[in-house]
Amino acid sequence: MTDLKEKLLSSFIAFENQTNIDSYVHDIRSEAIKQFESIGFPTKKLENWKYTSLKKLLNNDYSVLPQLNNVLEFKDIRKYLIDDIDSYKIIFVDGKYCSHLSETTHEGMDICILSAALSQPKYELIIENYFNKIANDDGITSLNTAFSNEGAFVHIPKNKFVEKSIQIIHFSTGNESSLMFQPRNIIVVDENSQVQIIERHQSLSENKVFTNSVTEIYAEKKSIIDYYKIQNDNLQSSLIDNTYVNQERNSTFSMHTFSFGNELIRNNLNISQNGQFIETTIKGVTIIGEQQHVDHNTLINHNKPNCNSHQDYKGIYNNKSTGVFNGRVLVNKQAQKINAFQSNNNVLLSDKATINAKPQLEIYADDVKCSHGCTVGQLDKNALFYLKSRGIPQKEATALLMYGFANNILESVKIPEIKTRINHLIANKLGVKIGFNL
Amino acid sequence: MLKINNLHAKVEDKEILKGIDLDIKAGEIHAIMGPNGSGKSTLASVIAGKEEYEITKGEMLYNNNPIDELSAEERAHKGIFMSFQYPIEIPGVTITNFIKTAINETRKARGEEEMPANQMLKLLREKCSMLEIDRKFLSRSINDGFSGGEKKRNEIFQMAMLEPTLSILDETDSGLDIDALKIVASGVNKLKTKTNATVVITHYQRLLDYIIPDYVHVLFDGKIVKSGNKDLAIELEKKGYDWIKEEINN
Numbered sequence: 001m002t003d004l005k006e007k008l009l010s011s012f013i014a015f016e017n018q019t020n021i022d023s024y025v026h027d028i029r030s031e032a033i034k035q036f037e038s039i040g041f042p043t044k045k046l047e048n049w050k051y052t053s054l055k056k057l058l059n060n061d062y063s064v065l066p067q068l069n070n071v072l073e074f075k076d077i078r079k080y081l082i083d084d085i086d087s088y089k090i091i092f093v094d095g096k097y098c099s100h101l102s103e104t105t106h107e108g109m110d111i112c113i114l115s116a117a118l119s120q121p122k123y124e125l126i127i128e129n130y131f132n133k134i135a136n137d138d139g140i141t142s143l144n145t146a147f148s149n150e151g152a153f154v155h156i157p158k159n160k161f162v163e164k165s166i167q168i169i170h171f172s173t174g175n176e177s178s179l180m181f182q183p184r185n186i187i188v189v190d191e192n193s194q195v196q197i198i199e200r201h202q203s204l205s206e207n208k209v210f211t212n213s214v215t216e217i218y219a220e221k222k223s224i225i226d227y228y229k230i231q232n233d234n235l236q237s238s239l240i241d242n243t244y245v246n247q248e249r250n251s252t253f254s255m256h257t258f259s260f261g262n263e264l265i266r267n268n269l270n271i272s273q274n275g276q277f278i279e280t281t282i283k284g285v286t287i288i289g290e291q292q293h294v295d296h297n298t299l300i301n302h303n304k305p306n307c308n309s310h311q312d313y314k315g316i317y318n319n320k321s322t323g324v325f326n327g328r329v330l331v332n333k334q335a336q337k338i339n340a341f342q343s344n345n346n347v348l349l350s351d352k353a354t355i356n357a358k359p360q361l362e363i364y365a366d367d368v369k370c371s372h373g374c375t376v377g378q379l380d381k382n383a384l385f386y387l388k389s390r391g392i393p394q395k396e397a398t399a400l401l402m403y404g405f406a407n408n409i410l411e412s413v414k415i416p417e418i419k420t421r422i423n424h425l426i427a428n429k430l431g432v433k434i435g436f437n438l
Numbered sequence: 439m440l441k442i443n444n445l446h447a448k449v450e451d452k453e454i455l456k457g458i459d460l461d462i463k464a465g466e467i468h469a470i471m472g473p474n475g476s477g478k479s480t481l482a483s484v485i486a487g488k489e490e491y492e493i494t495k496g497e498m499l500y501n502n503n504p505i506d507e508l509s510a511e512e513r514a515h516k517g518i519f520m521s522f523q524y525p526i527e528i529p530g531v532t533i534t535n536f537i538k539t540a541i542n543e544t545r546k547a548r549g550e551e552e553m554p555a556n557q558m559l560k561l562l563r564e565k566c567s568m569l570e571i572d573r574k575f576l577s578r579s580i581n582d583g584f585s586g587g588e589k590k591r592n593e594i595f596q597m598a599m600l601e602p603t604l605s606i607l608d609e610t611d612s613g614l615d616i617d618a619l620k621i622v623a624s625g626v627n628k629l630k631t632k633t634n635a636t637v638v639i640t641h642y643q644r645l646l647d648y649i650i651p652d653y654v655h656v657l658f659d660g661k662i663v664k665s666g667n668k669d670l671a672i673e674l675e676k677k678g679y680d681w682i683k684e685e686i687n688n
């Protein structure tokens with residue numbers, strides 16, 4: 001078995017041969033593969049990766065340029081969609097765009113795919129302006145950049161309220177025993193426009209899947225973006241999800257991340273506030289068990305005055321699962337009069353579960369309001385007794401308490417159907433049948 | 439209905455109940471009075487099945503069956519209810535959500551169908567109006583930010599919804615002003631039937647003007663030291679607990 005890094009490096013030429021060598025992104029990709037070659041995969045020696053090891057994950061012999069093997073029908077994917085809302089759908093199967101399951105548009109806006117945007121002259125300018133402009137050049141992101149060719153491409157021009165939400169789902173069905181995917185999404189929302197996006201990665205087989213995803217999101221002046229990530233893949237799948245957000249003046253961005261599935265999840269969420277009067281909300285609910293591992297690594301960069309950021313992550317850890325919360329808030333010198341709130345609360349349901357929480361506030365301005373709190377607790381025995389004394393059995397009572405614990409994160413979810421779905425997933429994850437959504 | 443014989447219980451190696459005897463029959467109301475720290479709440483919790491208390495001696499028979507080994511939820515399914523002296527705050531879980539779950543889990547355990555939604559709604563409405571509770575209250579999180587009085591009213595509301603056979607009301611009067619006390623007491627009286635029983639734990643005689651007990655027991659240092667009828671409560675109110683202490687010492 002060859003080393004994964006070597007395999008990726010040697011596959012790069014084969015990958016490039018499938019794409020347009022003359023394109024603008026060719027140079028970017030070539031730079032990126034060099035960068036990946038020199039840095040490689042992150043190791044625990046890096047401060048930011050101290051609690052998350054990729055060692056086991058990298059030990060599989062992945063097919064790094066997976067082929068499309070199966071044809072999916074709507075009935076195969078239906079349960080992974082929020083199917084009771086009218087929405088645009090950008091569906092990928094084994095890294096390839098699947099048009100018959102998708103619902104895209106070019107009418108007054110572009111809700112389509114990256115490969116099309118990369119190959120058509122009319123998108124040249126926007127690609128030059130936005131492709132790989134805010135993504136980092138760390139090893140893992142560079143790897144994605146080198147292999148970036150497909151993913152969602154969303155461009156909403158000025159003054160548009162996009163009524164239907166957009167669902168971006170990457171499925172894998174591959175027949176090979178281990179598969180690696182590098183989806184790349186670009187979301188550009190121009191001045192005074194509004195959009196809601198739901199993203200999901202889902203494996204439909206029992207094969208090992210390693211997804212290294214990068215999404216660049218540009219919130220231009222006065223735009224409003226609500227983004228939801230549903231991370232509920234099977235235990236053979238692992239996900240490194242790198243999201244870079246650039247916010248301009250008066251924009252509002254929210255991200256809700258629901259992490260219940262996967263063997264390993266690492267979320268790198270980097271947000272940069274580049275104008276005044278910006279609102280940023282990032283929230284997450286993590287509920288895991290077995291030997292699952294979820295790592296939230298967030299960075300909010302306050303570069304300008306008069307902005308707010310609100311961060312609230314809740315985690316419930318059972319069995320031998322491990323969690324990491326590494327939340328960095330950086331308030332630069334000129335970012336006066338900002339409010340930055342950060343909260344991270346965790347419950348350990350088993351004494352073999354662990355959480356490493358590390359809030360980091362770095363404040364270089366003097367007139368700011370910042371607060372952060374971090375708690376790790378166990379199930380409240382008195383509350384449990386209270387519920388049980390009303391006839392609610394142990395398991396259901398625990399679930400109800402955990403639901404109550406995480407519930408405030410759901411309050412800010414604006415799409416009721418997502419809320420219902422998440423409630424369902426939570427009940428499922430906690431192993432109960434009671435309907436919480438009353 | 440509930441027969442307690444020579445019950446001893448301890449927590450963290452500290453003996454709190456030191457030989458309790460009680461015999462509660464259907465249709466009766468018993469009052470348990472006693473100074474702070476005498477073990478009233480402990481007795482209530484032991485009957486309701488709180489696990490941290492260990493029964494070291496004696497037995498509890500509920501409808502002639504021992505209940506010592508049953509979990510709190512199993513006791514609730516058999517119709518035992520305790521109104522908490524200090525109701526627990528549970529943010530994020532609404533009262534409706536909670537009570538619906540409680541009713542349906544209880545029905546499930548009894549082998550019954552879930553309560554149909556419209557019937558549930560009707561029941562909620564009925565009990566709210568009986569206890570003069572604003573229905574907005576139902577969508578609030580359990581006891582979260584409630585005043586003392588609201589918490590106690592919420593306890594009785596749950597009792598009204600669950601219709602238990604044996605209700606133990608632990609200091610339900612504390613924190614209630616006189617108007618609220620009357621409403622709660624009249625609720626308890628309305629729920630009273632020939633087939634259920636009520637144990638009222640209280641500090642003050644005041645509540646017993648509204649909920650008239652058949653028997654009054656005085657609990658002191660983990661033992662019932664005196665039993666009588668409602669006149670005992672009046673005497674206690676007049677003479678204070680020191681009188682009991684002296685009587686024991688003599």
Ligand SMILES: Nc1ncnc2c1ncn2[C@@H]1O[C@H](COP(=O)(O)OP(=O)(O)O)[C@@H](O)[C@H]1O
Pocket residue numbers: 449450452454472473474475476477478479480481490
């Ligand atoms: N969980 C507990 N752990 C330790 N001591 C307890 C516990 N519960 C009760 N006690 C002690 O038992 C005694 C009786 O308490 P309690 O039953 O609450 O009395 P009452 O309700 O009559 O005021 C007190 O001394 C109290 O401190």
Ligand SMILES: [Mg+2]
Pocket residue numbers: 478479480523608609
């Ligand atoms: Mg007490």
